[in-house]
Amino acid sequence: MIHGESYKPIIAEAAKMAIGEENIYERVFIFELLKDKNDPNAVAGAVGFSVRQPKFYVFKAKAVLLATGGATLLFRPRSTGEAAGRTWYAIFDTGSSYYMGLKAGAMLTQFEHRFIPFRFKDGYGPVG
Helix, strand or coil: CCCHHHHHHHHHHHHHHHHCHHHCCCCEEEEEEEECCCCCCCEEEEEEEECCCCCEEEEECCCCCCCCCCCCCCCCCCCCHHHHHCCCCCCCCCCHHHHHHHHCCCCCCCCCCCCCCEEECCEEECCC
């Protein structure tokens, strides 16, 4: 059975070692993407604030990856029992990536897709 909660700490540790712990900012709420003044079709950074300390951040970047998640909890999951609370049903997948992408000028397509986990003997999960 696939358990996402088992993989996340392993991948996080590998990321910390690859880019250096001093280059990781955790618990920062990004609320706006910054457009590149020389290229209106590019994003040059982001701004946000710490959710634990009174700090404001402005990030400048050569490339920006918007990985805030989809909108998994806009609809009730079809799973029941234990499956309804698994990691891939993240409570913070509220559609903020759609908003930030749209506001930055991205073309949004194929939003009719809904995540439905596959079910197989003795298991369920985001596979396939």
